[in-house]
Amino acid sequence: MYKKLIIFSVASVLLFACNPEPNPKPTDLSEEYYSGGKLGTTFNTTAAAYEQPTPAVEENADMAMRFKYGEAFFEKEFTTNADGIRSGLGPVSVRSSCITCHPNYGHGKRMTQYRANDYGNGYLLVVIDENDNYITSLAGMPQTQAVYPFLPPIDESGISIDWREHTDEWGNKFADGEPYSLIYPEVSITPAAFNVPMPDFYKVRLEATIGIYGTGLIDAIPDDSLLAQYQKEKALGYFQLNDAKYDPANFILENDGTRHPGRYTYGLTRGTLQNGPGANAIWNITNVTRSNRSYNYLDLAFKNGAATSLYATAMADNANIQATLGWSRDSIYNYLTSTNLKPEMSDKDYQDFMIWHRGVAVPAARDVDTKEFKHGKELFSSIGCAVCHRPKWKTGADNYTGDTLAAGKLPRYPYQTIFPYTDLLQHKLFMVNDIRTGWCRTTPLWARGLSQKVTGASDRLHDMRARSVIEAIMWHGSESSDARRSVERFRELPKADRDAIVKFIESI
Numbered sequence: 001m002y003k004k005l006i007i008f009s010v011a012s013v014l015l016f017a018c019n020p021e022p023n024p025k026p027t028d029l030s031e032e033y034y035s036g037g038k039l040g041t042t043f044n045t046t047a048a049a050y051e052q053p054t055p056a057v058e059e060n061a062d063m064a065m066r067f068k069y070g071e072a073f074f075e076k077e078f079t080t081n082a083d084g085i086r087s088g089l090g091p092v093s094v095r096s097s098c099i100t101c102h103p104n105y106g107h108g109k110r111m112t113q114y115r116a117n118d119y120g121n122g123y124l125l126v127v128i129d130e131n132d133n134y135i136t137s138l139a140g141m142p143q144t145q146a147v148y149p150f151l152p153p154i155d156e157s158g159i160s161i162d163w164r165e166h167t168d169e170w171g172n173k174f175a176d177g178e179p180y181s182l183i184y185p186e187v188s189i190t191p192a193a194f195n196v197p198m199p200d201f202y203k204v205r206l207e208a209t210i211g212i213y214g215t216g217l218i219d220a221i222p223d224d225s226l227l228a229q230y231q232k233e234k235a236l237g238y239f240q241l242n243d244a245k246y247d248p249a250n251f252i253l254e255n256d257g258t259r260h261p262g263r264y265t266y267g268l269t270r271g272t273l274q275n276g277p278g279a280n281a282i283w284n285i286t287n288v289t290r291s292n293r294s295y296n297y298l299d300l301a302f303k304n305g306a307a308t309s310l311y312a313t314a315m316a317d318n319a320n321i322q323a324t325l326g327w328s329r330d331s332i333y334n335y336l337t338s339t340n341l342k343p344e345m346s347d348k349d350y351q352d353f354m355i356w357h358r359g360v361a362v363p364a365a366r367d368v369d370t371k372e373f374k375h376g377k378e379l380f381s382s383i384g385c386a387v388c389h390r391p392k393w394k395t396g397a398d399n400y401t402g403d404t405l406a407a408g409k410l411p412r413y414p415y416q417t418i419f420p421y422t423d424l425l426q427h428k429l430f431m432v433n434d435i436r437t438g439w440c441r442t443t444p445l446w447a448r449g450l451s452q453k454v455t456g457a458s459d460r461l462h463d464m465r466a467r468s469v470i471e472a473i474m475w476h477g478s479e480s481s482d483a484r485r486s487v488e489r490f491r492e493l494p495k496a497d498r499d500a501i502v503k504f505i506e507s508i
C-alpha cells in the first residue's frame with residue numbers, strides 16, 4: 001500500500017513538472033521534495049500524510065512494530081481504570097488523549113468555545129498575571145477535567161472565547177485595493193469557575209498546537225547549529241532577539257545532567273525530544289505516572305513534589321470530597337501530593353511511545369518543479385521572509401543519549417538535509433492580544449499546506465486567529481514587528497505575486 005502511494009504521488013507531481021523524466025523514482029527528484037531528508041520524508045500526500053513512519057523506522061522490522069504499538073498511546077483515549085491498557089487518567093487532566101488536541105497529527109483548529117472533549121480543540125489555556133507570569137495555584141497547562149469526586153481547577157463552562165475584528169493601519173487593504181479581514185480572540189474566565197484560590201487580576205491567552213510530524217528531524221539538528229543561527233541573526237543588527245535564551249546558564253536541564261538550548265514550542269521551553277513536549281505531555285496532559293515521574297502534575301506551587309500544593313489543599317479542605325471518599329483531610333492531601341505513586345505506564349510502553357514520536361515522517365513538498373513554485377520561492381526570499389523562515393538545515397551525527405529510558409532505542413537521522421522553513425528562534429510580531437511575553441518561535445512551515453486535507457481545517461498562528469495564509473502574513477505587519485519590512489513589500493506586490501507566495505507556502 002505504502003509503495004503504491006509513492007508511485008502514485010510521484011507520478012502526480014511530475015504531471016506538473018516542466019521536464020518530466022521517464023520512469024521516475026523518488027531518488028531522481030530534486031532534494032527540495034525531501035522536506036524531512038531521505039531518511040525522514042514520506043511521499044504519502046493523502047489524508048493520512050501526517051501519520052506515516054519515516055524510512056529510518058521502516059527499514060527496521062522491530063522498530064516498525066514498536067512504532068505501531070507506540071502510536072496507540074497518541075491516538076487512543078486513556079481511561080480512569082486502575083490497571084489494563086492506557087489506565088491511570090487523572091485525578092485531574094487537560095485531555096484524555098493527545099489526538100484530541102493534535103487532530104490527525106496536525107495542529108488544532110480555531111474554536112469559538114473551550115471544551116476539552118471537542119476533537120481538534122488544540123488550545124492550551126494560558127492564565128497569567130499582569131507581568132505575564134503563570135498563576136501559581138494553577139498548573140502551567142491548566143486542567144479542566146477531573147475524576148469524581150475531585151474538581152478540576154477550572155470549570156470550563158466559565159470560559160468564553162470572543163472573536164473580535166481588527167483593522168490594521170492600512171485599513172485591511174493591499175496597495176492594489178484588494179481587502180482582507182483580521183480577527184483575534186478575547187478570552188475570559190469568570191471568577192466563579194475557579195476551584196482554587198486566584199488573585200484579583202489575571203488574563204487569559206490561548207496557545208494552539210503545533211504539528212507532530214518531523215519533530216524527530218528537528219531533534220537531530222546539533223545545538224551548535226542553533227547557536228550559530230542565533231549569532232548570525234544577532235550580527236544582522238536589525239532584530240531584537242531573546243538573548244537570555246542563549247545564555248548557557250539558562251539552557252534546559254535534561255535527565256542525564258546535560259543542558260541544551262530550546263528548540264521546541266512557541267516558548268522555546270524544550271531542548272530535546274526525549275525531554276520534549278510529547279515526553280512531558282504523556283505525563284502531564286493525562287496525569288499518567290511512569291517510573292521516572294512518580295507524582296501527579298498539579299499546580300505550579302507544588303511543582304515536582306516541592307512545597308505546598310494549593311490545588312491539593314483546596315480538595316482536601318472540601319467537605320463534599322471528604323464525605324464522598326470517606327477519607328480524612330490529610331489522607332486526601334497526601335494522596336494527591338504523594339511523590340511515590342505506582343507507575344501507570346510501563347517503561348516498555350514509554351519506549352514504544354518515544355519510538356513512534358521520533359519516527360513520524362514529514363510529508364514531501366509538492367509541485368517543486370513548477371514555475372509558480374519557483375517564482376513564489378524567489379519572492380519569499382527577496383522580500384525577506386526567508387530570514388526568519390530559514391528554508392534549509394542539516395542534521396548532525398544524531399548521537400544524543402539523554403533520557404536513560406529511551407537512549408539508544410530511537411530512530412536516528414544522521415546528516416540529513418531538511419526543509420522546515422524556520423530559524424528555530426523567537427521573534428516579536430506585536431499582535432493585539434499577543435502570545436504570553438510576545439516572544440514566539442518562528443513556526444515551521446513544512447507540510448502545513450496539507451492541513452485542510454488531513455485535519456479539515458487550515459487555521460494558522462499561535463492561537464489560530466489566521467483563517468488563511470494571507471491573514472497569517474498580514475498579522476506580521478504591525479509597526480514594531482521585526483517582520484514589518486517584509487510585510488510592507490508583500491502588500492505592494494501585484495496580486496499574481498502574492499498568490500505565488502501563498503501557493504509556494506501551501507506546497508512546501
Ligand code: HEC
Nearest residue numbers: 095098101124207208209210264265266267277278281282
Ligand atoms: C491541550 C491540548 C494538547 C494535548 C492533549 C497535547 N498537546 Fe502537544 N501541544 C499543544 C500545544 C498548545 C502545543 C504548542 C505549545 C507551546 O508552544 O507551548 C503543543 C506542542 C507539541 C509539540 C511541539 C511541536 C513543536 O514543533 O515544537 C509536540 C511534539 C507535541 N505537542 C506532542 C504531543 C504529544 C505526543 C501529546 C500526547 C502525549 C500531546 N502533544 C498532547 C497542545 C496539546
Ligand code: HEC
Nearest residue numbers: 385388427440441442443448460461462472482483486490
Ligand atoms: C521576523 C521574523 C519573521 C519574518 C521576517 C517573517 N515571519 Fe512568518 N512567522 C514568524 C513567527 C514568529 C511566526 C509565528 C507567529 C505566531 O504564531 O504568532 C510566523 C508565522 C508565519 C506563518 C504561519 C505559520 C502557521 O502555520 O502557523 C506564515 C504562513 C508565515 N509566517 C509566513 C511568512 C511570510 C510569507 C513572510 C514574509 C512576508 C514571513 N512569514 C516573514 C516570523 C517571521
